[in-house]
Amino acid sequence: MLKKKIVFLLGPTGIGKSAVAISLAKKINAQIISCDSMQVYRKMDILTWKVTSGQRKKVKHHLLGMIDPEQEYNVAKYRKAALSICDKLFSKGKIPLFVGGTGLYYSIIVDGLFSAVPQDKLIRAKLEKQLKLKGNKYLYRRLAKVDSAAAAKIHSNDARRIIRALEVYLKTGMRISQLQKNRAGLGKEYEVKIFGLNSKRQSLYDAIDQRVDKMFNLGLINEVKRLVKHKLSRTAKCAIGIRELKGYFAGQYSLAEGKRLMQRASRHYAKRQLTWFRKDKRIQWVSINKSQSPTQVALKLWKKLS
């Protein structure tokens, strides 16, 4: 029996995944599933540098712009949606091609998510309050008492992870460090191919800076102005550019400074993405440079697939 094939195309922001993906998808009869925590949002097209409608006509894209920016989104929602699309594609004989740079979303698809313990608003609110009142060391000590293994893994300043670990314990009585061992990934019935795109650090950074410039030329300011009129969810407002432009709108600094901050944040983000992907030895890296067209890169990947 032929294994079902799933392909991933990963890499830092600005490396040029999208165009390569479209070209590759056409060659292998695939549809694209976005693997990006911010492109799921509507009204953030320039800001998150989504593929254009023209590009979407060439190859069908999934999980792009289907959530209102007032809504929260998270890994669990993503996983559910993505896997269901995968099934649909398989039934139509199409290959799912995951494309994106959100490392956590990628790993949650490939390696699975531990048994469902959704967030609990009440418990969270209590913990957040304690955090404010007594500080992160206090919460950390609390965690260490109930789940020393988790505490050993989490830094005492990493309030977010401390709260999550405590939340899981308070809600279920079980330790997150135990639960995390139990995850089911894609398993053996699939043939999984994972590609990563990368280039010289400096050319990546140059590309990122230029892309931010282009965003401004395309009307980023107006898009974000319209966007911030909504009450953005705490996840949506994390998109790079919102915080930076809000400071400009508020008159705290110049437009040039806002742009500079955005470029810097994007570079830092790319660096963190690379750290995440680098440790994953399943990724087959393909290094690219400006002289190669997306089609040429896609051809390279295609050869590695067969």
Place this chain on the structure above:
RNA sequence: GCCGAGAUAGCUCAGUGGUAGAGCGCGGCCCUGAAAAGGCCGGCGUGGGGGGUCCGAUUCCCUCUCUCGGCA
């Protein structure tokens, strides 16, 4: 040409008679329901060149070079 100020980490600068720090940048790392988020770690740098004083100078003195401001 004269007067004044300065020359210290990639950048902006602080400080000290006992061989140097900060912020930012940059690099490395962590990551399971906020992940474009959040967290952690990393600074030997001919202290502009040369000379002098001193047990010892980046720190004081002299001189040269350069930069900036003012006057001509």
